[in-house]
Amino acid sequence: MKMTSIKMKQLLDDRFENSDWRTSFNRDKDTYRVEWQDTHQGVSITIPNVIAKYEQNGDKAIEELHYHVEEALKMMHKTQNLTGKEQQIYPVIRSTSFPKKTKSGINLVYSEHTAETRIYYALDLDNTYQLIDQQMLDKEGWTSEKLKEISMFNVRSLSTEPKIDHVAGNDFYFIATKDGYDASRILNETFLEEMRTNAKGELAIAVPHQDVLILVDVQNDMGYDILAQMTMQYFAEGRVPITSLSFLYEDKHLEPIFILAKNKPTTKNESKKDE
Known part of the structure; x- marks a missing residue:
């Protein structure tokens, strides 16, 4: 039933x-x-x-x-301090529809990322984490710039060893450690640059939910089709969904793309030009 x-x-x-x-x-x-x-x-x-x-x-x-x-x-129900816990602070990726305030009306600290995603900041508490709000920053006397700098340093320390799968002439790379920060690795620019440098074709990236980062060395149009289907499935199944769209990574920039079956994708800017 x-x-x-x-x-x-x-x-x-x-x-x-x-x-x-x-x-x-x-x-x-x-x-x-x-x-x-x-x-x-x-x-x-x-x-x-x-x-x-x-x-x-x-x-x-x-x-x-x-x-x-x-x-x-x-x-x-616990009061958390940031000072002394700097190594436990990480950025987390969320969709742009994610709330900007807590249920109590306190502003969450965030940074803009792409047209589809936003960066929030979290204090890791082993089995869970707490999103950092402005009240926590004010209590510590921290600036948002300091918080961002600490979190970005920490995300670069996370493992970036992907699992690799070769499908229809395209190379798929998956990071799914389930440490809560898999999608956050999209912020490790050194890692993305290394992947782009070694790619034979174009580098496409997806963060369908919090617990996976997908990178694809796209070498033919079939690669886009497979990525689109895969991203949609992951997005539907994720505990913390982010976006069902993928991104092209070029010149240190992430551009959201619409993937049309059996066609090369168009970026958002290109699709607007066609309207």
């Missing part, structure tokens, strides 16, 4: 039953929220995404969701 939003809501109600938490279901937005009774800080869950994972992985998907939500809620 097909899982509906109402049935999933009932399943989540049972799983997140806790006297300290309050749960709610927004039928219009198809989201489920778990928050602390006292502070109203919490986590919002997109029901269709959970259903897709549940249909693929069964109860394991709900167990993983419960674990991540519980860790996030625990973190919200």
Whole structure:
């Protein structure tokens, strides 16, 4: 029997039953929220995404969701300091539709990246992480420039050893360590430049969700088609989706591209010219 939003809501109600938490279901937005009774800080869950994972992985998907939500809620009840934890600060990639403020109305610290993506900053807490907001910066007396510099230094220290797959004459490279910062490696310019230098064709890059970075040495049009299908699938399955679009990397610049089946992609700027 097909899982509906109402049935999933009932399943989540049972799983997140806790006297300290309050749960709610927004039928219009198809989201489920778990928050602390006292502070109203919490986590919002997109029901269709959970259903897709549940249909693929069964109860394991709900167990993983419960674990991540519980860790996030625990973190919200702790006061975090940045000083002394500089090595635990990393940039994280999010879509441009991602909120710019916390649920409490505090501005999150972020930097612009591409037309599809934005850079936020996170304090790593082993099993989870906390996005850094302006209040945390002010308390430490830090500037956003200092935060960005520290995080970019740290992201360059992360492993960039990809798994390689050769498909239809194209070379696909995957980084999926599941350390929470796989997509963040798109900010390691030295790594991207090395990949571009060694590419036989054009270098295309995708960050469909937080836990994967895909790079492709595209040597024929089939490579674009495969990348488009792959990116869409990863985007649909990701716990933290980012974008289903890919990027061409040239001259240290990322340009979002629309990939048309059996055709070379057009960039956003080219598509606007055609209108």
